[in-house]
Amino acid sequence: MSIELLQALEQLGKEKGIEKETLIEALEQALISAYKKNFGSAQNVEVSLDRSTGQIRVYALKTIVDEITDIATQMSLEQAKRFGADFEVGDIVEVEVTPRKFGRIAAQTAKQVIMQRIREAERNIVYEEFLRREEDIVNGVISRYDRKNVIIDLGKAEAILPPSEQTPGEVYNVHDRIKVYILNVKKTNKNPLIYVSRTHPGLVKRLLELEVPEIADGTVEIKTIAREAGSRTKVAITSRNENVDPVGACVGQRGSRIRAIVDELRGEMIDVIKWSSNIEEYIAASLSPAKVLQVEIDEENKMARVIVPDFQLSLAIGKEGQNARLAAKLTGWKIDIKSESQLKSHLEEQLFGTVSQTEEQQENDAENEQSADEAQNSENIDETDDITEEYETDDEIENVSDDT
Numbered sequence: 409m410s411i412e413l414l415q416a417l418e419q420l421g422k423e424k425g426i427e428k429e430t431l432i433e434a435l436e437q438a439l440i441s442a443y444k445k446n447f448g449s450a451q452n453v454e455v456s457l458d459r460s461t462g463q464i465r466v467y468a469l470k471t472i473v474d475e476i477t478d479i480a481t482q483m484s485l486e487q488a489k490r491f492g493a494d495f496e497v498g499d500i501v502e503v504e505v506t507p508r509k510f511g512r513i514a515a516q517t518a519k520q521v522i523m524q525r526i527r528e529a530e531r532n533i534v535y536e537e538f539l540r541r542e543e544d545i546v547n548g549v550i551s552r553y554d555r556k557n558v559i560i561d562l563g564k565a566e567a568i569l570p571p572s573e574q575t576p577g578e579v580y581n582v583h584d585r586i587k588v589y590i591l592n593v594k595k596t597n598k599n600p601l602i603y604v605s606r607t608h609p610g611l612v613k614r615l616l617e618l619e620v621p622e623i624a625d626g627t628v629e630i631k632t633i634a635r636e637a638g639s640r641t642k643v644a645i646t647s648r649n650e651n652v653d654p655v656g657a658c659v660g661q662r663g664s665r666i667r668a669i670v671d672e673l674r675g676e677m678i679d680v681i682k683w684s685s686n687i688e689e690y691i692a693a694s695l696s697p698a699k700v701l702q703v704e705i706d707e708e709n710k711m712a713r714v715i716v717p718d719f720q721l722s723l724a725i726g727k728e729g730q731n732a733r734l735a736a737k738l739t740g741w742k743i744d745i746k747s748e749s750q751l752k753s754h755l756e757e758q759l760f761g762t763v764s765q766t767e768e769q770q771e772n773d774a775e776n777e778q779s780a781d782e783a784q785n786s787e788n789i790d791e792t793d794d795i796t797e798e799y800e801t802d803d804e805i806e807n808v809s810d811d812t
Contacts, residue, residue, distance in 0.1 A: 413462045426529045432457055434525030439464060447507060451480045454502065466510065467502040534565050535600040538593045545614040546604075550584045560588060565602055573605035575638040578674055587672055589614065607637035612678070615669045616643070622657040631683040634737035638676055640726075642694065642734045644683040655680050681738070687712075691743065694735035698724035701748065711742040721747040 414428075417435070421428045439455040443466055452469045470483040472495055483503075488495040495501060548560035548567060558569040558580045569580070569588060580586070588604035589611040605611065613630055622628040627649050635641040647654040658680045659666045666678055679697070684690040691712050692700035702715040716724045724745050725732050736743045746754070 411462045413457075414459070420526070424526060424530055425533055426526065430529055431522070431526070432459070434522055434529075438522055438525070439466070443507075443510070447505075451505070453505070464506070464511065465504055466506040468505045470501050470503060472497050472499050472501060531599060535593060535595050538562075538565060538590065538600060538602050542590050542593060543610055545587050545589050545611060545618075547585065547587055548604075550580050550582050550586060552582060560586065560604065562602070565599060567602040567604045569604050569606065573603070573607050575606045575674070575676075577638045578606065587611070587615070607635075609633040609635045609641070612641050612643065612669070612673070615672060616658065619665045619668050620658050620660075622647075622652060622654075627652055628654045628657050632738055634734045636730060636734065638674075640677045640679070640730060640734060641673075642679045642681060642696075642738045644681050644690075644694070644738055646683040655682050679734075687739075687741070691735070691739050691741060694738050695724050695731060695743075695745075698731065700724070709742070710740070711744065712739075713744045713746065715746055715748060715751055718747045718749050721745065721750075 414432075417431045418428050420426075421431055436455045436457055439457075440453060443453055443455065444451075454467045454469055456465050456467065457463075458465075468480075470481055472485055472488045473482045474485070474497055476482045476484055483501055485495065485497055488499070488501050491501055491503070546562055546567075548562045550558060551561040551566065552559045554568075556571045558574065560567045560569055567588060567590070573591070574580070586606075588606060589608045591603045591605050591608065594601040594603075612633055612635060616630065617624050620628065623630060623645075628645055628647050631644040631646055633641065633643050643658070645654040645658060647657075666680065670676060670678060681693045681696055684693065687705060688703040691703050691714065695714065695716075698716055698720045700714055700716055704713040704715075706712070714724070723731070726734075732743055732745055
């Protein structure tokens with residue numbers, strides 16, 4: 409072992425992207441294993457590699473005790489005085505025990521261990537690299553299928569695109585290039601597990617940052633994204649510079665910027681909406697491409713009623729309610745969409761329904777009054793009959809008296 413060893417380790421480190429010191433530490437650990445295997449494992453040893461000359465020395469570590477019970481790991485105070493006068497009981501003495509032929513044995517034994525450490529170091533480098541790129545997009549090539557998972561070659565590692573993160577309707581052909589969003593990276597005993605997505609809203613956000621310089625430099629800010637992968641996405645944006653139109657910046661000249669993103673997403677439609685602190689304006693814009701006539705806000709229940717022209721109702725709601733659903737997700741408000749005719753019918757129903765109820769109540773009141781009068785008249789008639797009967801009885805009594 410000599411200076412050539414250090415040069416070889418340095419060159420290997422540069423090729424593999426591993427620090428030289430990491431390789432030296434791995435070599436020292438390997439040499440400890442080699443020494444114990446070939447010269448006895450009872451001793452507690454330490455291997456030191458000189459960083460300047462490349463020379464390797466092996467030291468046995470022995471503890472100074474009053475009474476020796478294990479000669480392999482212990483030493484008396486008298487023996488320790490040979491190595492230095494300042495030693496005391498309890499100190500550890502390093503005794504060089506480097507074998508003459510240790511260099512050849514070490515080279516043979518250490519090779520496998522060093523290669524293992526190199527592989528571990530490479531795996532750690534890959535793990536750290538992709539861990540830093542979580543919530544970012546990467547380019548890859550579809551390499552194969554593993555059951556329903558799509559395996560993507562990222563160069564230094566492979567990523568897994570599970571079925572739950574695959575866009576409905578997309579076809580993934582082997583050897584196709586593809587952009588994916590890194591969800592999370594997990595460390596394992598072998599290669600790191602990298603899970604990626606094609607459905608995450610973050611994919612759209614990162615694509616916009618790549619295509620729109622104003623977003624990358626912070627002039628235009630993405631507020632929220634609502635996405636139904638493979639079909640439609642709504643993006644709310646705002647500008648920190650009043651002289652920059654955020655929608656125009658994202659769309660690009662003749663739609664060139666947004667078209668590039670749509671192509672990457674295999675035809676998924678993207679609505680770019682200007683965010684507003686005025687919630688009525690924001691909700692109206694969120695239903696784009698439909699035109700909104702009026703927005704009524706119920707802040708207590710966080711609900712909005714939106715009025716649109718009759719011919720725009722189906723556009724505002726969208727296929728299977730998709731446009732309204734994405735608008736609600738984007739704004740965080742419940743949205744009730746009505747056409748002008750529906751609103752008119754609703755108001756008429758409320759208005760004339762109230763009038764009808766009033767008339768009906770009046771009729772009921774009149775009927776009740778009439779019934780009450782009839783009942784009163786009936787009582788009066790009954791009283792008159794009773795009085796008449798009384799008079800007749802009195803006359804009869806008078807007649808009987810006269811006869812007598």
